Each structure stands twice: as structure tokens, then as C-alpha cells.
Amino acid sequence: MESAKKDIRALTKDQLRDFFVANGDKAFRGNQVYEWLWQKSAHSFETMTNISKETREMLEKNFVINHIKVDQMQRSSDGTIKNAVQLYDGLIVESVLIPTATRTTACVSSQVGCSLDCKFCATSRLKRMRNLNPDEIYDQVVAIDNESRLYFDKPLSNIVFMGMGEPLMNYKNVLQSIEKITSKEGLGMSPKRITVSTSGVPKMIKKMADEEVKFNLAVSLHSAIDEVRTSIMPFNKNFPLKDLREALQYWYSKTKNRITYEYVVWKGINDTQADVEALVKFCRFAPSKVNIIEYNPIDDGAFQQASNNAIDMYQKTLEANNITVTVRRSRGKDIDAACGQLANKS
16 A cells, blocks of 8 residues: 555665665665655656666555645745645645845745744644654755746755744754755755754754754844743743753854844834843843844734834844844735745635
8 A cells, every 4th residue: 555655765875775785686776766866856766767667666666755746836026936835645834935136045844833832923823733854844945946946047045944833843854854955965055054943942952052063043032031022922931031041052152153033023012122122131142143024914913013213223222232133124925925924825
């Protein structure tokens, strides 16, 4: 039965080599198949043209390739592309291609739904159904790279794990996907062009530091005052700012990499001088950058974009304290592709 077949991309190269030896073939055949699966992103055994028909039939009998399918693609007026990605079991996640004049960025998902409960994010309203496998994350990147080449005539330059899900709640699979993306036997992208964005899971941030990962870290912060942060991100009660800051200090001591904070300013929630002063204090322990992000409504009206005066106050106060700050305008809002809007509405 088809359901009894193993997903071949769950095997390492050594396991593939062992499989061929056990079936009376040469070990190098495993290398060939591995190259087809990852470098060439083959979706069927039939396309593996340098392998004999008999061998392809044997693979078909024993394995499946659980590749994704771009079920629907939407293009924004600003050029942003959103993909509704169908997984092998019929579940849907979303990924986004964000183009600028100089680069294209893939925003990829790591979970179906989300493990956390941020009140301002549409994705958090979808219960977490399962984690994505490494190959499903990898496939999103391949699909967006193909779109980047087709529509913008350049290869994908950057990847951010800022789509659906909390990456550090799918730690093992996210790191395995990055290993494949950065490997010469995969896509060969530099880890410095990859950013993993977390809402803040202290234990896993420390684990990343211990494993000496080479990619960048971004933290979805939104408030440096515990009471405020808990009111909009209830899981903060379990992972308070004190623990988060300690984990980030540990990260910096091990990696010496600057920390990026993603920060939305909302009217009546975190738009006072006290809020920005708390942020300045939180940032001081290590070199950091603050991205102030435009809020993207999710229809309930509970959260509203802060005034331009409040944004200016943040920017001026951070700059006065020698903290790098960027005010970012959202992309793809007209197709619900902007930050916090991914909720399978396409």
C-alpha cells in the first residue's frame, strides 16, 4: 500500500547508500538519488534519468517523495507573491516572496498553524496542527527561488523564518532544513542570508547558541514591559522578559552576533515614552537593531496602528541612544501576505 511507503527524503545520504548496497547495487547510486532529491529537487523517480528504469521502479515500490504543491499563487500590486502551499497530507501553509530593487526574500512557514497565542497575529488563531518536516520547509524555498528567477530574473537572496508558526517550537526540523538549504549538496545558500525569527523561547535560544549556528536571530518583542507583553503575547507569562534577556545575553556571548528586534507600535498599548524607554533599557546589553514594523490589521479592531508621532518618538529616542532603528512599511497587504496576516485566507 502507498501509505506504507517511506518518504525517501527522510533518509540521510548514508542511509540511501546502505539501501542500495542491501539491494545488490553500488553505494554510489545513493549519491545519485540524493543529488536528484536535493540539488535538483526531483518530484518523481521517473525524472531521475541517469538511473536505470529497473532501479527507478524499485524506488517507486519502496518510497514516496512527499513534495509540496503551490496550490494557489497571488500577486500583490507591490510585486509581493503569496503562495498557498499544499502539503502531502492536504494541509495548507503559506509562504511569501518579497521583492526589492536589490534582492528577493522568502518568508517561509515552519508549522501548520502556530504553537503560540499572540493576540495580534492571524496565524495564532489557527491551532497548531503539526510541525513541518525539513523537506517541506526546503520545498517552500525552492518554489520561491523558482518564482524569483521567473518573475524578477534573479535568484533568491534571503530567507526569513517569519511565516506561519514558531520556528523554535519545531527546532530540530527547522535546523535540518537550514542545513540542507546551506549545504553544497542542497541549495548552497549562505547562512548569513537566513534569519530565524522567534517570539522568544529562552531554552531554545540557548540551545542554538550552544550549537554555534551561523544564521541570524530576530526576536518578535513588541514590548519590554512584562505586563504589556503578557497582555498581547500571553505565553510571556511562561517565558518572561527576564528569562528572554538572559537567553539573549547568552546568545550574544557565544555568537557575538547582533540581535534584531521586531517591534510593532500600537495605539493605546505600547505608544508612550515609558514604553520606548523600557525598550532602550532592554536593548543595551548587546549590539542590537530594532525594526519598527507597520501593523497589519486582522479585522477585529482591537489593535490599531500607532500615530506617526509615536513612531517618530520611538525612532528619535532609539537613535539618541545609539540603537540602530529602521521603520519598515509592510508589503503585500492587499493579498493578506504581510506580517501577522498569514491565515490561509487565499
